[in-house]
Amino acid sequence: MTVESQSLPAPAPEVTPEGAPFWAATADGRLTLQQCAACGRHVWYPRYVCPHCHSTQLEWVEASGRGTVYSFTLTTRGILDYAGCGPYVLALVELAEGPKMMTNLVGVDTSTLSIGDEVQVVFADTGQGNALPRFRPLAEP
Numbered sequence: 001m002t003v004e005s006q007s008l009p010a011p012a013p014e015v016t017p018e019g020a021p022f023w024a025a026t027a028d029g030r031l032t033l034q035q036c037a038a039c040g041r042h043v044w045y046p047r048y049v050c051p052h053c054h055s056t057q058l059e060w061v062e063a064s065g066r067g068t069v070y071s072f073t074l075t076t077r078g079i080l081d082y083a084g085c086g087p088y089v090l091a092l093v094e095l096a097e098g099p100k101m102m103t104n105l106v107g108v109d110t111s112t113l114s115i116g117d118e119v120q121v122v123f124a125d126t127g128q129g130n131a132l133p134r135f136r137p138l139a140e141p
């Protein structure tokens with residue numbers, strides 16, 4: 001079975017002060033992460049303090065948009081906006097920069113989907129000035 005992006009709703013996120021720069025970038029189709037100026041590590045989800053070294057010197061940087069499937073599940077019974085939208089893939093993607101992001105996989109064949117598969121970000125427009133990052137199989141060069 002192939003899960004396509006158009007089968008999924010794209011509800012607008014709740015934008016917190018910490019996450020506002022992230023959501024603003026999604027409007028331009030850019031995936032961004034915080035990077036700590038003190039220890040150099042990337043951070044997801046948005047916050048004020050580095051979880052690695054407790055520095056408050058977090059800066060927004062552009063991410064590669066690439067990652068690998070760390071874990072996934074085929075969800076057959078969604079709730080809220082996802083109720084009745086059919087089976088979809090909920091996944092934890094390990095970004096190339098290190099952090100893991102909870103997301104949906106789209107355009108994937110669930111019969112061959114595997115941990116470690118390479119994926120790239122795509123954006124689903126919420127219609128509210130931002131977009132939800134989702135991931136699809138990495139296109140062959």
Ligand SMILES: [Zn+2]
Nearest residue numbers: 036039050053
């Ligand atoms: Zn740090």
